[in-house]
Amino acid sequence: MPSDLALKTMNFVHKTILVVSRGKKGWSAGNMPVLKLTTTGRQSGQPREVMLTSPYQSGTSFVIVASRGGDDHHPAWFVNLRANSKVWVETVDEPRHERTARIASADERATLWPQIVEKYANYGGYQSKTDREIPLIFLEK
Numbered sequence: 101m102p103s104d105l106a107l108k109t110m111n112f113v114h115k116t117i118l119v120v121s122r123g124k125k126g127w128s129a130g131n132m133p134v135l136k137l138t139t140t141g142r143q144s145g146q147p148r149e150v151m152l153t154s155p156y157q158s159g160t161s162f163v164i165v166a167s168r169g170g171d172d173h174h175p176a177w178f179v180n181l182r183a184n185s186k187v188w189v190e191t192v193d194e195p196r197h198e199r200t201a202r203i204a205s206a207d208e209r210a211t212l213w214p215q216i217v218e219k220y221a222n223y224g225g226y227q228s229k230t231d232r233e234i235p236l237i238f239l240e241k
Contacts, residue, residue, distance in 0.1 A: 115151060127192035129153050130220065135162060137239070138188040138196070139180035147188075150177045154239075155216045155223065162189065162239040163204070163212065170229030178235060189239055197241075204236040212236055 115136070117126040127134050132153040139148050156163040166178035181187055181201040190196040204212065213236065217224040227234050 110151075115149070123192070126151075130222070132220065133157070133162075133191065135164075135239075136190040136196075137164070137177060138190075139177050139201075140184045140186070142180050142183040148177060148180060150175075152177075155220050156212060156236075158238070160241045162191075163216075164237050164239060165216065165223055165226075166235040166237060167223060167226040170226035170234075172230050172232060174232070174235070178237070181237065187239065199239045199241055202238045202240055204238060208238075209233075209236050 115126075118136075130153060132155050134151055134153055137150050137152050139150075140146070141148050152164045154162040154164055166175055168175040182203070185201045187199055187201045188196050189199050213223075216236075217227075223234070
């Protein structure tokens with residue numbers, strides 16, 4: 101599993117690419133749209149930014165995956181949004197705006213997970229590395 105330092109470094113590099121390219125590069129990865137998610141730190145109350153892929157979109161909602169590379173622990177951004185569902189999202193097409201994060205129900209996950217894994221097999225590999233069920237999250241307007 102990637103270390104915290106590796107994950108933070110990847111996010112720093114990704115955000116740097118966006119800044120250096122003036123937003124022209126960095127909005128896709130692995131044929132998936134990328135978004136910048138800002139949560140509120142559950143302990144610090146400070147904004148926390150992370151770059152994430154969205155393997156599925158439904159109407160105006162983005163779906164993100166709390167995989168953390170198949171680690172046994174949820175990513176910090178997921179724990180933050182579970183504590184406070186008000187988040188901010190920035191995409192290639194939309195400047196930073198507020199959304200509500202909602203964890204997919206068991207039925208929604210059962211429907212979406214096979215579709216996501218069929219198109220992006222790496223998520224299936226992440227799930228096989230851990231006993232925790234990897235959550236799917238809707239980011240809704």
